[in-house]
Amino acid sequence: MFRLCVPLLAIGLTACGDEAVHFDRAEPGEALSAGAATVMKFDQNAFSMPSANLSPLRRLDFSVGNSFFRNPWVIAPASTTARDGLGPLFNTNACQSCHIKDGRGHPPEGDASNSVSMLVRLSIPATEAHADVVHQRGIAPEPTYGGQLQDMAIPGIAPEGKVRLSFTTHRVKFADGHEVELRRPQLDITELGYGPMHPQTLFSPRVAPPMIGLGLLEAIPEAALLANADPDDLNGDGISGRPNRVYDQVTGETVIGRFGWKAGQPTLNQQNADAFFNDMGLSTSLLTGNSCTERQVECRAMPHGGEPEVSDKILSQVLFYTRNLGVPARRNVDAPQVLAGKTLFHRAGCQSCHTPQFTTDADAAEPELANQLIRPYTDLLLHDMGEGLADGRPEFEASGREWRTPPLWGIGLTQAVSGHTRFLHDGRARNLMEAILWHGGEAEQARRHVLKFDSEERAALLAFLESL
Secondary structure (H helix, E strand, O other): OOOOOOHHHHHHOOOOOOOOOOOOOOOOOOOOOOHHOEEEEOOOOOOOEOOOOOOOOHHHHHHHHOOOOOOEEEEOOOOOHEEEEEOOOEOOHHHHHHOOHHOOOOOOOOOOOOOOEEEEEEOOOOHHHHHHHHHHHOOOOOOOOOOOOOOOOOOOOOOOOOOEEEEEEEEEEEEOOOEEEEEEEEEEEOOOOOOOOOOOOEEEEEEEOOOOHHHHHOOOOOOHHHHHOOOOOOOOOOOOOOOOOOEOOOOOOOEEEOOOOOOOOOOOHHHHHHHHHHHHHOOOOOOOOOOOOOEEEOHOOOOOOOOOOOHHHHHHHHHHHHHEEEOOOOOOOOOOHHHHHHHHHHHHHHHHHOOEEEOOOOOOOOOOHHEEEEEOOOOOOEEEOOOOOOOOEEEEEEEOOOOEEEOOOOHHHHHHHHOOOOOOOOOOOOHHHHHOOOHHHHHHHHHHHHHOHHHHHHHHHHHHHHHO
C-alpha cells in the first residue's frame, strides 16, 4: 500500500493525510488520450494521422496542410512560386525534416553535415537598450547571428556555423545499488561564417518536439492552466509552477505562452510563423522581411520569394494540419504492471507538474477540439528544473533554469515513430530513466523517490510511461 499526501483532483481522485489511494484499475476512457480525437495507430505513422473525429471533407484540408508541412521549399526565384523563398540562411528546407514523421528530433550524430532536427538558440544578457526587442522577442539577440544559429545557406552565402554536441558522463546509483550512466552535453560551434560572437553569448540547444495534440493543448482554458500555478508555493509542496508571459504578434498584448521548450509562443499560428521565419528563412504576415541580421549584408541583399513568402492561405492550411495531428491511444492501460507504475508515478509526485488531464474549451478554434477530455500529462507551466538542466538563457519571464513541462502523451511510441529514444530539450537522455534522473530543482523530491525504487518498481514505472 502506498500513502499519498498530494491532491489528485486532476484525475478525479483525492488523497491526503493517511488516506490510501490505489490505481488497481483503469479509469473509464483512460486509453483515449485525446478524447474523440484519439487515433488508433501505433507504428511509424502513429503521429501523422488526422484527429479521428475529422469529417472526410476536413481530412482533405488536413492533407493539403500536410503537403506544405512535408514538401521542401526552394530558393527564389523559381517557377514554383508557391514554395520559393527559402533562406538565405536556414536550418532546414521543410518542416518535416526537423519533425521527422511528426515526431521527436535528436542531436546530430557522427560527421553529419548539419544538425537537422536540433537547433541552437542564441541571445546575450539584456540591458535597458534592449527593452523594446525583449518585449517582443523575449530575448536580446546576439548582434551578428541573431536569436538562432542557422547552419545551412543557399549558394553564395556562408552558413552561420557548424553545430556539434559532445558528452561527458557520470553515474547515478539507486538505493539497491543499480547504476545508470548520465551524459552531460557540451556544445561546440565551429566554422563561424560571420566572425566571432559576442563574448557573453548564451546558448540553448533544442531538439524538435513531437507535433501531436497541439491544437488540443491550445484549447485548454487559460483558467485551467492558472488553477495549477503556484508561483510562491503557497501550499508548501515544493512545486511552484507559473505561466510564461509572452508577446502576441497579432494582438500586440502580453499573454500566456504555451508552445516551445520554455513556453515562449502564445499560439500555434505564431509558433508556426516563427518556425517558417527562423528555421527556413521564410516570411509571413506575422514575421516579415528575413532573418538575416544587419551585419549580414550579403545575406540581406539576396533575392526573396515575395512578401510574404508564405501566404496567409498556406499559413492557415499548415495551422489546420498542426492543430489536428491526432494523439495515439494508450496501450495496456489495464495491465497490472502499468497500473503499478501509475501508482508509483503518483507516489513520487510526478503528477504535480505532469498534470494528467484537462477538458478543452467549448469555444476551441476547431469544433473537433472542443469539449474533449484529454490526458496530455502536462500543466504547460514553467518549473525550475535545477542546475543540471539549466541552459542559463532567459526567454520572456522564463529564467535560465526554468522549462515548460513537456506533454508525455505518445512518449511510449518515440522509438516506433522516430527510431530513437532521445529525450529532454537537448536530447541528452538516451532513454526514459535517464530523463527522469536529470530532473532537479522542483522535481528533486520526485527524483529522490524514484532512486529508492527497486528493479521491479523501476520496470513498472517505465511500463506506465511507455503506455502513454
